[in-house]
Amino acid sequence: MSAKRFIASSEIYDIYEDDGMAVRIYKGSQYKEKCLYAALTHARCETTLVNSFIKMPIIREVSVIEGNWSLTMDFIKGKTMQQLMDEDPDKRDAYLDQFIDIQTEIHAQYMPLLSKLKDKMARQIKGLGQIDEIKKYELLTRLDSMPKHIKLCHGSLEPKNVIINDEGTYVINWGSARQGNASADVARTYLLLCLNMPDIAEAYLEKYCVKTGTSKHYVQAWLPIVAAAQLDKGVEKEKELLMKWIDVVDYG
Numbered sequence: 001m002s003a004k005r006f007i008a009s010s011e012i013y014d015i016y017e018d019d020g021m022a023v024r025i026y027k028g029s030q031y032k033e034k035c036l037y038a039a040l041t042h043a044r045c046e047t048t049l050v051n052s053f054i055k056m057p058i059i060r061e062v063s064v065i066e067g068n069w070s071l072t073m074d075f076i077k078g079k080t081m082q083q084l085m086d087e088d089p090d091k092r093d094a095y096l097d098q099f100i101d102i103q104t105e106i107h108a109q110y111m112p113l114l115s116k117l118k119d120k121m122a123r124q125i126k127g128l129g130q131i132d133e134i135k136k137y138e139l140l141t142r143l144d145s146m147p148k149h150i151k152l153c154h155g156s157l158e159p160k161n162v163i164i165n166d167e168g169t170y171v172i173n174w175g176s177a178r179q180g181n182a183s184a185d186v187a188r189t190y191l192l193l194c195l196n197m198p199d200i201a202e203a204y205l206e207k208y209c210v211k212t213g214t215s216k217h218y219v220q221a222w223l224p225i226v227a228a229a230q231l232d233k234g235v236e237k238e239k240e241l242l243m244k245w246i247d248v249v250d251y252g
Contacts, residue, residue: 011233022057022075025068035062035069038175041114042073045174048109048152054102055170076172078165082197085159096200099159100208102169103189107182109152117153117180118143121225124232130239131228131246139246143225146181153178153185158192183214187222191230191245195238 007015012034013026026035039062049056061072081099085092125139154161155176163170186208193201209216227245230238 017075020075021060021072023065024071024073025065026070027068029067029069032069035071039071041177042071042174044111044113045152045177048111052105052109053169054105055168056174057170057172076163076165076170078163078170080160081162081164082159084164085197085200092200093203095159096204096207097211099162100204100211102162102171103154103157103186103208104212106154106157106171107151107185110150111152111177111179112150114152114177114179116148117155117178117184118146118148120178121184121229124229125225128228128232130231130243135246139225139228142221146184146222146225149181150179151182151185153180153182153188155185155188156192157185157189158196160196181222183219184222184226186214186219187226188229190219191223191226194241 004019005017007017007022009015011027012031013024016023016025024035024038026032039059042056042059046056046058057073057076059071059073061070063070063072079087081095085095121143122140125136125143128136131139154171154174155178156173157171161171161173163172186205190201190205193204205216205219208214209219224246227242231242231246
């Protein structure tokens with residue numbers, strides 16, 4: 001493949017645009033399992049959202065490019081909701097309402113075939129080397145006590161993963177999608193906003209709780225858990241904030 005345009009990169013893959021397709025190329029043959037699992041997760045979300053107003057890229061091919069596993073899907077043109085917010089700050093409030101409507105529509109879907117979000121979080125917490133065993137036990141005990149749901153959770157929803165164009169509203173980056181508790185997904189979004197768009201984080205949480213009738217305290221109860229799960233990624237610049245949030249006493 002001769003990739004035309006580099007788009008973005010993560011720790012384990014690069015994304016390119018080529019002939020109207022987005023091509024995600026994993027950085028090494030060791031990521032075969034992650035590639036195939038991401039493809040399966042994405043495909044199951046495609047099936048579930050077929051009758052929703054939310055659109056998503058369609059996977060067209062799973063292949064090996066120069067020894068590296070890859071996913072090829074539709075390249076979605078348009079502006080991200082983050083770009084729209086930055087370009088027109090006066091409309092941020094309206095965009096935030098729209099963003100919450102998108103998230104609640106995602107949570108309205110039930111996904112019994114997807115892996116469980118609680119299982120993923122438990123694995124991430126157990127693997128942490130930055131906290132002691134007592135703190136891990138506290139976090140895992142809290143996680144186990146949380147209600148078990150099978151709602152569709154995007155797992156990485158923030159304004160940069162929503163694209164608006166003339167054809168509608170697209171949500172991208174479904175690799176972290178799992179079945180689970182909607183409030184865990186909201187806590188995850190709140191965390192991502194605190195890290196990446198702190199000026200709208202509090203407004204988002206307030207609006208979501210009012211709009212859905214969800215207790216803010218209930219969402220906050222998930223914060224130490226999602227912070228610990230994020231800490232597993234090992235991003236040094238996030239560590240200070242995440243370590244503060246991990247103290248379960250703060251949200252007890």
